[in-house]
Structure formats: C-alpha cells, structure tokens
Amino acid sequence: MSLSTRVIAALGAVVVIGAGTVGGSIAFATGQDQPSDHRATLTVGTSSTEVEPFCFNNGQPLTEEQQDECQTKAGEALEKGGLPTSDVVASDRIGVGVTPTVADRGWWANTNGGGQAQGGRFILAPAAKGSTFSGSVPAANALNASGKTVITVVESDPKQPDAIYAVWYFKLNTQVA
Template identity: 65%
Template sequence: MSLNSRVIAALGAVVVVGAATVGTSVAIAAGKTEHNSHRATLTVGTTSIAADPFCWNNGSPLTDDQQDECKTKATQALKDGKLPSSDVSASDRIGVGVSPNVADTGWWASSNGGSTAQGGQTSLFSYAQGPTFSGLRAASTVLNSSGRTLITVVEINKKAEAPIAVWYFQLNGKNAQDSQDAGSNG
C-alpha cells in the first residue's frame, strides 16, 4: 500500500504543528514567553553564560550620550562585580557567540587584557557579518594581570558607525583569586 501526496502533506503538517507546540510548551515551562533575539554568550572551557545587552536602544544605534553612559555604568558594574562572570584559568579556552540576527548586522569582541604590544587589548573576533561564533582562544592570550578581565561584545552596522548593542562579561582569573585567598590566610 502506498501513501498518496495528500496523506504525506497532511502528516508533514501534523509534524510541523506538533513541533511548534512542543517548542512553545518548553519555552513556557521554562518561564520564557518571548524569544530573546539579542543575546551574546561567553564560553569558558565547558561552561557558558548568555546575557541580554548591557546597553541597548531598541535596535537603533546608540547616541554618543548613551555610549558615554554605557561606559560609565559598565566601569561601575565591573568594579562592583555585577557583570555576568565566569572563573577562568590560563589553560581554559574562551569563545564568544551571538544570536543569528546580531551576526547578520555585524559584530566584534575584545578583551581588556593581552600583551602590552597589543596595547593591553586583545581581539577575540574582528568585525564580521554572518558568523555567530568567534572560535576558541587560549585564555592566557586574553587575560590581563589584574585578575579581572572585561570582555566586550558589540553589535554594529558599519554603515551607521555606532553600536546597536553592547554586552560586557567579566572573567575572574582563578590563579589571581587563589593568590589573593592564600595571601589573606597567611
């Protein structure tokens, strides 16, 4: 007995509707009622942290005042330890990912660490449109010596020349923290 094309189409429609229902049910069960289309993810070793933009102007480029305010708030959040953060050792590998629509606009990522020959800043991902992941880099090449390294991810349309969204993550050096703990116990 063979299936005709109407039966096959009907079965296909049932599968699509069923998959959409399951996907929606999972999102509702997880407490997510809307899709997060602007996310960045920091991967350290085998763990990752996803975050909404730290600075965002509803999809429009940030004004100069908004950019200044963003930098001020980020500096304070880093000082207060209130940025999404991850512990990292020099032997870990680090990568950054973004949502597909962020990748379509264009993005780049960097750290405030690295060799002094690079001015103390290391590119994790040079500006590009399309790719959603930076690839993995050795943490030792992007960490700074303070024990706290700031990772910056920027969504930007090169034509607008102003960021659309900015994410910040904090890397806490395990070796630096272990040294501080040992010093305070001694």
Template identity: 65%
Template sequence: MSLNTRAIAALGAVVVVGAATVGTSVAIASGQTEHSSHRATLTVGNSSIVADPLCFNGGSPITEDLQQECQQKATQALAEGTLPTRDVVVSDRVGVGVSPNVADTGWWAFTNGGSQGQGGRFSLFSYAKGPTFSGSQPASQVLNASGKTLVTVVEGDKNSDNPVAVWYFQLNTQDS
C-alpha cells in the same frame, strides 16, 4: 494486536501536551518568559553564560549620549561586581557567540587583556557578518595581569560610528 486510529491520536495528544509542558516548565524555571533576539554568550572551557546587552537602543544605533551612559553603567557594574562573570584558568579556552540576528548586523569582540604590543587589547573576533561564534582562544592570550579581564562584545555595522548593542562580561583568573 493493532492500534486503532483513536488510540494513536490519543497517544499523539499526550506526547504533544507533555512536550509543551516540559518546554514551558524549562522557560519558567530559567526565568525566561519570552525569546530575546539580542543575546551574547561567553564560553569558558565547558561552561557558558548568556546575557542581554548592557546597552541597547531597541535595535537603533546607540547615540553618543547613550554611549557615554553605557560606559558609566559598565564602569559601575564592574565596580559593583554585577557584570555576568565566569572564572577562568590559563589553560581554559575562551569564546564568544551571538544570536543569529546580531550576526546578520555584524559584530566583534575583544578583551582588555593581551600583550602590550597589542595595546593591552586582545581581539577575540574581528568584525564580521554571518558567523555566530568566534571560535575559542587560549585564555593565556586574552587575560590581563590584574586577574580581572573585561570582555566586550559589540553589535554594529563597521561603517557606522555608533554600535547597536554592547555586552560586557568579566573573567576572573583563578589559580590552576
């Protein structure tokens, strides 16, 4: 038995319509109606969370005034518990990823954890252009003693004083 070209075309149309329906359904179900080109992802163990920047000036450098507002927004969000959050145990590994266009601009990431010899700050990813993932670090090295660790991701050119975008995540240390 052979298929004729009409049957093949009809089958192809069903596959294309089905794929489009599934793709649209996934986007609607996740609340994503359009693509965001400025995203950061925090990975803890086998789970991750994706966020838009807390501070963003449409792709232009964030001015000094906007940086002050950004820090106030971050402080308030941290106090209210509204930052994107992940639970972590010390045996987990932690990493950060960014969208390709963020990587093209350049980015770095750090936590307010780490040893006092590091100034109470741990670098998850030193400044670089191109790579989209920091690699994963042992959580035991990136966490601070308070049980709540702030992860900061910054997009910007290292030769500029003003970042382009800033993301904040919170890690909540759990008992193993």
C-alpha cells in the same frame, strides 16, 4: 492487551497539547512570548554564559549620550560585581558567540587583556558580518595581568563602526591552576 492506533494517536495529541500548554505557560510566566534575538554567549572551557545586552536601544543605534551612559554603568557594575562573571585558568580556551540576528548586522569582541604590543587589548572577534562565533583561543593570550579581565562584545555594522546597536560585558576572574 494491545492499544489501537486511534488510542495511541489520541494519547500523542494529549502529550503535544500538554507540552504546548506548558511551553506557553513558561513564556507567559517570564513575561516573554519568545526568546530575545539579541544575546551573546561567553564560553570558557566547557561552560558557557548567555546574556541579554547590557545596553540596547530596541534595534536602533545608541546615541553618543547612551554610549557614554553605558560605559559609566558598566564601570559601576564591574566595581559592584554586577557583570556576568566566569572563572578562568590560563590553560582554558575562551570564545564568544552571538545570535544570527546580531551576526547578520555585524559585531566584534575584545578584552582589556593582551600585551603592550597589542595596545592592552586582545581581539577575540574582528569586526565582521555573518559569523556567529569568535573561535576558541587560549585564555592566556587574552587575560589582563590584574586577574580581572573584561570582555566587551559590540553589535555594529563594520561599514558604520560608529553606529553601535548593542553592547554586552563579561568579566573573567583568573584562577591559579
């Protein structure tokens, strides 16, 4: 028994409509009509963590007061275990990525690791526009000696470094290999 072209087309239409309905239901259930265009992703080895900004002012620059409040809240979240966290070993490679919307404005990323010659910071991504990925670097170069390294990602136009639009934080827990 063979199916006619009309029956196959009708079944295909039902599948497409059903998939659209499920997709719309998921978006409705999460309260979003589409994904956010402001996300950052931390890659450690072969795993990754994608998050929304820790601090964001709906596309407007954060005021100085909002920036201070953001740092305070980040410190509290770090103490209480509220930052997105990944385990890392020194032999892993790490990198940070952002959405094209963030890359178009500009961004940078660093850690509170690195040696004294680097001022206690390791730059994962220098202030730049257009690039969506920092590149992959050896974790050993970027880790803090305490075993708890914080990665800060900032959306900021390199031509206006004081205008900060979004901030993300990640925590790396160093594991013994």
